[in-house]
Amino acid sequence: MSKLTDINSIINRINNGAVLMIGGFLGVGTPENIIDALVAKGVKNLTIITNDTSFPGRGISKLVAAKQIKKLIVSHIGTNPETGRQMNAGEIEVELVPQGTLAERIRAGGSGLGGILTPTGVGTIVEEGKKILEIDGKKYLLELPLKADVAFLKAYMADEEGNLVYHASARNFNPIMAMAADYVVAEVEHFHTAGNIPPDEVMTTGILVNSVIFEDSKDAMKGGA
Amino acid sequence: MSKLTDINSIINRINNGAVLMIGGFLGVGTPENIIDALVAKGVKNLTIITNDTSFPGRGISKLVAAKQIKKLIVSHIGTNPETGRQMNAGEIEVELVPQGTLAERIRAGGSGLGGILTPTGVGTIVEEGKKILEIDGKKYLLELPLKADVAFLKAYMADEEGNLVYHASARNFNPIMAMAADYVVAEVEHFHTAGNIPPDEVMTTGILVNSVIFEDSKDAMKGGA
């Protein structure tokens, strides 16, 4: 039974108020076709966990522009001025998280950890409201796990089992988000029958992936920088 | 400048009392030639962080048999009766760590984390002496990072830069130990010039690896089950 799925049946699952993780770094490794479908559906009050809000017209910024986001959990919004404008206007809540802490919190969510201790953010406003533990004379912040209802990934290639292979720097947050959501969807450029990806080369095991959306690479290229 | 190194120059670095991480699961993915050289040198009072003590005559069990180990940090010793005998006789100290906790402690050591919170071991003797934190009504143990002076890895293939590729279930603890030691040595079956491993296929980046020991696969096969 192949995990190849129609994009509409996936988007139908997403309701107002959903908590979504979306892969990508400045739009590279972001599932653009899925973003477009979310914009078309017009779901509102989303909480989005992602690294950044990309550049205007690309990736997460399309959801910002369409005012579909209630809360962002991100490390950086500087490349998309509209995000800053909405934040300053009180239209959108932004939780800024150091990028390495964001990655570890997502990984912890997917790994059943109750949290991790990181030195990042000690002595800065990032420590506000957080438990500080001292281990061997050094201070660490207790950072808590993140989970999502649905993770939307971008991969280079998938097989029927949902095994994924990423290409170049488009890997970024995708593999860890695959672990941290109740339902995981990957948009891919290439699709193979089961067993065509050698088990040593799989980057995300198909047991983590519920559905695969296949878009030909011309469409995916539209999202290029 | 290639990282290919002579095994003797590596073993010369190892002194009595060293803290070593050694890859492998029941001997699979363990650098047998390096173990043999450690036995030949006869360094004593080693602390060894590894998953298990393998089967008699193989992998870590050779260091146990030669009484070179002061302390073991492992998840399992049941497959090598001599380890249990030495433990019961007070000749060797054994810290038993749940396998997933062992993996996370090593990863934390290599990742600059001060510790991780795991539900594993709550309500068991594993929790003795550890801080227990309650997050959202669930109890977690605070487990602390592990680091080593030297990590000895087994990989399938390396290049001059020290990039590593593992094969099948011989991967196990090797990639995380590569992050957690001051000096990292990989014993490999195949060796390539730089750039012959595509950057998407590298499993451990060469920036983590100091030296590569090349043994032909016939020798490596001697360690087979």
Add this chain to the structure above:
Amino acid sequence: MNPRELIVRRVAKELNDGDVVNLGIGLPTLVANHVPKGMKVIFHSENGFVGLGPTPPQGEEDKDLVNAGGQYATVNPGGAFFDSAMSFALIRGGHVDVTVLGALEADENGNLANWMVPGKMVPGMGGAMDLTVGAKKVIVAMEHLAKGGAPKILKQCTLPLTAQKEVDMIITEMAVIRVTNEGLVLEEIAPEFSLEDVQKATEAILKISPNLKKIEVE
């Protein structure tokens, strides 16, 4: 049918299509031979892969490919290898649907002991503590009585625990028992035993399910 065969076949009936399953060393390993026809189950091997397949034919072993017991193994098409941190992230993170483990003792609170007998045998917990805490469903598969005839299903475990309140089911050659907040519920009983036989072989008090059935296996 011999007792171990019955246990293994009954455990297999607990598997559902698409499940990711981790089988402990020994008796639980044999469950893999009885996956119901037409059903696809993916076996997770704690040493670092999913898609664990059957034992390879002699001469076709890969020295780098073993199961969690260190025996030569194969990987099925669609499988994937990963490192130990990922293997246990999958386990602890709830990505394994079912784990089947043997036990020295289990009790009416869902506790389980299977990794040491103080002063006698201390093999270590290996992956058992993570599996018991992390898997969505924990099945203890064991013979009902210890060698020597002592009960192993107790009011309270006497040996050091593997995990606290994590066991969902206990399957033996005598009975299928569900662990509930109100204690142990006897759901199924083997044809050759009476209710009295089972209770006598069990230290914990068994509640009898209103739907009590005979154990049936294929």
Add this chain to the structure above:
Amino acid sequence: MNPRELIVRRVAKELNDGDVVNLGIGLPTLVANHVPKGMKVIFHSENGFVGLGPTPPQGEEDKDLVNAGGQYATVNPGGAFFDSAMSFALIRGGHVDVTVLGALEADENGNLANWMVPGKMVPGMGGAMDLTVGAKKVIVAMEHLAKGGAPKILKQCTLPLTAQKEVDMIITEMAVIRVTNEGLVLEEIAPEFSLEDVQKATEAILKISPNLKKIEVE
């Protein structure tokens, strides 16, 4: 030589053969063009690889391969891609030898502020906090004065910090300053400035190194 060029060339002299180096966006990125001849430096890109190479020729871009600023990039032979958790494990775990970052402010305690101006500009910290805490050597590379002429090297940062007591060196077009437990030590000075010029442009009191030199670059 224009001021930015001087800064970039002087920073490059801090690199050692075999170093793993992360360059921040903007001015620091240009350091890559001045790695001393015969020296091999491996550039780490926070978005998930080591072996960051030069900008690709037009028409040869790979849509999946960009640097931390989102610009098309290349990977050198011997490089490796990984996910964001590994990328920051490398950073936080001390596997990056040198990080070069720009700053809005730096101070005599080794503090650094470069990620927000409350009420005005809040781009976010991105990877800067992890890099500053994790890299073995932290170099702030920036113009000595803010636009408008206000000092940026202060007794105490006024903006929200990126990290506390982590800066090792500050390199500007006027000076090379080392951060020590006894405060800021002026190690090198640009030929066209006097000691007085530099101190006047710096709020923190500078100690003068007994080995004070002129900044020299290739």
